[in-house]
Amino acid sequence: MGASAAEWDSPTWQLRHSFCRAEQLQAVLELTPEEQRALAHSGKRLAVRITPHFLSLVHPQDPADPLRLQVIPREAELLHHPEEMEDPCGEDKDMPVPGLVHRYPDRVLLLCTDRCATYCRYCTRARLVSGTRLQPDTDAALDYLRRHTEVRDVLLSGGDPLLLPDERLEELLSALRRIPHIELLRVGTRVPIMLPQRITPELCRTLRRHAPLFISIHCNHPRELAPQAEHALGMLADSGLPLGNQSVLLRGVNDTAEVQLQLAHRLLQCRVKPYYLYQCDPAYGTRHFRTRIEDGLSIISRMRGYTSGYAVPQYVVDAPGGGGKVPLNPDYLLRLTPQAAHLRNYLGQAYAYPTPPET
Numbered sequence: 555m556g557a558s559a560a561e562w563d564s565p566t567w568q569l570r571h572s573f574c575r576a577e578q579l580q581a582v583l584e585l586t587p588e589e590q591r592a593l594a595h596s597g598k599r600l601a602v603r604i605t606p607h608f609l610s611l612v613h614p615q616d617p618a619d620p621l622r623l624q625v626i627p628r629e630a631e632l633l634h635h636p637e638e639m640e641d642p643c644g645e646d647k648d649m650p651v652p653g654l655v656h657r658y659p660d661r662v663l664l665l666c667t668d669r670c671a672t673y674c675r676y677c678t679r680a681r682l683v684s685g686t687r688l689q690p691d692t693d694a695a696l697d698y699l700r701r702h703t704e705v706r707d708v709l710l711s712g713g714d715p716l717l718l719p720d721e722r723l724e725e726l727l728s729a730l731r732r733i734p735h736i737e738l739l740r741v742g743t744r745v746p747i748m749l750p751q752r753i754t755p756e757l758c759r760t761l762r763r764h765a766p767l768f769i770s771i772h773c774n775h776p777r778e779l780a781p782q783a784e785h786a787l788g789m790l791a792d793s794g795l796p797l798g799n800q801s802v803l804l805r806g807v808n809d810t811a812e813v814q815l816q817l818a819h820r821l822l823q824c825r826v827k828p829y830y831l832y833q834c835d836p837a838y839g840t841r842h843f844r845t846r847i848e849d850g851l852s853i854i855s856r857m858r859g860y861t862s863g864y865a866v867p868q869y870v871v872d873a874p875g876g877g878g879k880v881p882l883n884p885d886y887l888l889r890l891t892p893q894a895a896h897l898r899n900y901l902g903q904a905y906a907y908p909t910p911p912e913t
């Protein structure tokens with residue numbers, strides 16, 4: 555792409571030279587006619603934006619490349635199906651303040667920006683990002699949090715909070731830290747994968763200053779964990795920030811046990827614990843990405859027992875309409891009788907755990 559090494563390593567250079575239009579993409583990828591047609595229209599739904607870093611990992615000829623499917627629009631995303639929703643997780647109805655979702659008793663989700671370094675085609679918040687639809691009211695959100703003493707955990711998301719300038723992030727984190735009942739801060743970010751250059755020593759110090767602060771990254775395929783991403787994750791881990799991963803189960807991208815195992819093993823090598831595996835939300839234009847629930851359960855049953863417990867994420871569905879996350883697990887409890895719990899292990903062998911007498 556004709557960049558010097560110093561330019562390539564600069565997050566501002568990466569953002570300024572991100573790929574947003576078909577002509578730019580055409581210069582580095584062989585676009586199929588279908589991709590070209592999709593590119594001509596998809597911006598109305600969700601902007602196209604890909605960092606040079608991530609695009610350099612995308613296969614230039616293979617339209618079925620799992621990284622390519624996540625960022626290059628397809629015509630299928632222009633279709634809306636009856637089961638699809640603008641706000642599939644029903645977040646808007648649990649927003650007491652613009653940008654603040656308070657659904658669970660002791661924790662909140664704070665959407666603090668509508669920008670991302672790269673837009674994922676299956677985005678569940680396409681309604682809020684890449685445009686001007688989300689006008690977060692930080693002062694009102696802070697005010698709400700000061701009054702709601704039951705909130706002990708604040709999860710920053712968006713958009714991508716790590717796209718905020720260091721000073722803005724510092725301001726927001728220190729304002730949250732001044733609220734005595736807030737114990738835990740969390741940041742949900744895809745920046746270590748999409749724009750690893752943004753993970754600087756200065757940013758690590760800012761995050762570290764406000765510990766305990768957990769980071770949930772979003773990585774769907776082992777190839778996303780390129781050397782620069784691994785380096786960025788290493789810096790965050792060395793700064794004492796616990797790292798988890800939230801991946802989305804996507805057809806053609808990571809919907810096999812083999813890919814999920816490779817992903818989990820690469821994540822653990824990068825000191826990231828696989829946290830959640832999300833069923834893909836029925837947002838507009840995502841039918842081509844969605845799998846069946848049985849597929850997700852079968853993947854988990856081919857992980858549990860066969861590899862480190864640390865490698866196995868919790869499979870969840872964010873209940874359409876706003877019920878929150880529902881955990882799904884393969885059945886290991888076969889039958890409960892007064893005498894025993896009848897179990898099977900990961901190999902399908904049957905065991906019984908005797909019921910203790912009532913005291």
Ligand SMILES: *Cc1c(COP(=O)(O)O)cnc(C)c1O
Binds near residue numbers: 655656657663709
């Ligand atoms: C996912 C989510 C959280 C955090 O859930 P955990 O299970 O604690 O990670 C909080 N609020 C909302 C609205 C969420 O969707």
